[in-house]
Amino acid sequence: MSSEQPGTGVPVVTVDYGVDDGEKSVFSRTRAAVTHVTRISSDILAQNVADLCQYVGGVFDRASTASDTLELTGLEVHVQVTGKGEVRLVGATSAEVNGGMKLIFQRKQGG
DSSP states (O other), rough: OOOOOTTTTTTEEEEEEEEEETTTTTTTEEEEEEEEEEEOHHHHHHHHHHHHHHHHHHHHHHHHHSSSSSOOOOOEEEEOTTTOEEEEEESEEEEEEESEEEEEEEOOTTT
């Protein structure tokens, strides 16, 4: 259970893409974007980020031992946060990622 008071939490901007009334086929590019500001529990967000960190730690360890000649010293991950506090990896088809968070992981000293 969250320790936060009602009306508090982390504000998250979400964008919902809906179909315009005039759209006639799945190939039409007419879309309406509706922006909402939602507050999510920092407890939920913290737990979801912690789960992601545990997952990324496993990936980091496995990738670090994959080569005898290369050393992985860091990992940059782009994520988006949903209005429900879910943390999702972003797989971009271009170099630019809008919104979300950039998390940079580095191996702990001595680890």
